[in-house]
Amino acid sequence: MKLTLRIWRQKDAKSKGAFVTYTAEADEEMSFLEMLDVVNEGLIQRGEEPIAFDHDCREGICGTCGFVINGRAHGPRERTTVCQLHMRSFQDGDTLTLEPWRADAFPVLKDLVVDRGAFDRIIAAGGFIASAIGGAPDANAIPIRKENADLSMDAAACIGCGACVAACPNAAAMLFVSAKMGHLAMLPQGQPERMDRARAMVAQMDAEGFGTCTNHGECEAACPKAIRMEFIGRMNADYVKASLTGGRRAAGSEGGSG
Ligand code: FES
Structure with a gap:
């Protein structure tokens, strides 16, 4: 499936952020974070800064992952962390907007990572x-x-x-x-x-x-x-x-x- 990703990019806590648009290709068996891994491999190969996002267990246990997809925390599936979300939850041609948690008490450190x-x-x-x-x-x-x-x-x-x-x-x-x-x-x-x-x-x-x-x-x-x-x-x-x-x-x- 082909996707358009609008991703919040922010260099560091002091810089102003903005959405940057990318295209991505994914299999529906991939997890959402694996899809981002592939996007990041492409960015690294082109000499660009990879997208920063938090993750650890990728099993829905540790609570490290998390960002907003199309206005919903952890994306569209109920009772599912973003690391347990799979691309079969989306359609070919979808446009997905990814942004960090928004709260004064959670300042953005970089891209999709908050403190x-x-x-x-x-x-x-x-x-x-x-x-x-x-x-x-x-x-x-x-x-x-x-x-x-x-x-x-x-x-x-x-x-x-x-x-x-x-x-x-x-x-x-x-x-x-x-x-x-x-x-x-x-x-x-x-x-x-x-x-x-x-x-x-x-x-x-x-x-x-x-x-x-x-x-x-x-x-x-x-x-x-x-x-x-x-x-x-x-x-x-x-x-x-x-x-x-x-x-x-x-x-x-x-x-x-x-
Ligand atoms: S990476 Fe551990 S809960 Fe998502």
């Missing part, structure tokens, strides 16, 4: 457990309700790709932050620091310049891991509780209830 360090700083603010818990306990040594275990696993599926921010008209990061808080808030091990975590991560999210959720739902639609907006509600409840009580532990949360 997602803001996510790392939010995690560093509280997205972890600091308790000394010794060696790994036997499975099932700590009983956890199935409902909570399932919710925790659902939230833990977040790969931190940033599609939620790119899709949100407010560039809000609340789906990401709520997932990273949520998977810990459902488990007993996450309780001792639960309120401190809520305050610290929300404060860091605000300090990074992300917007606020106004219930558009674009984040949930764009998320390749189907993280649900219900986690935002759970995060807000924890944050309000933490702000009102100043306590370190959510009332009635000893068993890891949501």
Whole structure:
């Protein structure tokens, strides 16, 4: 298949970017990133700068890849990262516009690559457990309700790709932050620091310049891991509780209830 690609080219964080048009040939079995690899081989052979884009696992696991294709974060397929997207999702003759995540908190570093360090700083603010818990306990040594275990696993599926921010008209990061808080808030091990975590991560999210959720739902639609907006509600409840009580532990949360 033959494609026309309009790709955002930007030399570095300080330079002004612009769309540049390329033609590409691809097999429908190729992944989207393999198609870009071929385009880049051609650019290198012509002595031109290859297109910069992030990737690592190419298996939908690491969250490193991500850009916007024709206005949609990660492209047209639901629950699919751009590294797992295949050219059979497109038609011969299509024109595809590729641009980086657009958000003040994700400055463009080069071409399709943005700086997602803001996510790392939010995690560093509280997205972890600091308790000394010794060696790994036997499975099932700590009983956890199935409902909570399932919710925790659902939230833990977040790969931190940033599609939620790119899709949100407010560039809000609340789906990401709520997932990273949520998977810990459902488990007993996450309780001792639960309120401190809520305050610290929300404060860091605000300090990074992300917007606020106004219930558009674009984040949930764009998320390749189907993280649900219900986690935002759970995060807000924890944050309000933490702000009102100043306590370190959510009332009635000893068993890891949501
Ligand atoms: S490269 Fe790892 S999720 Fe896409």
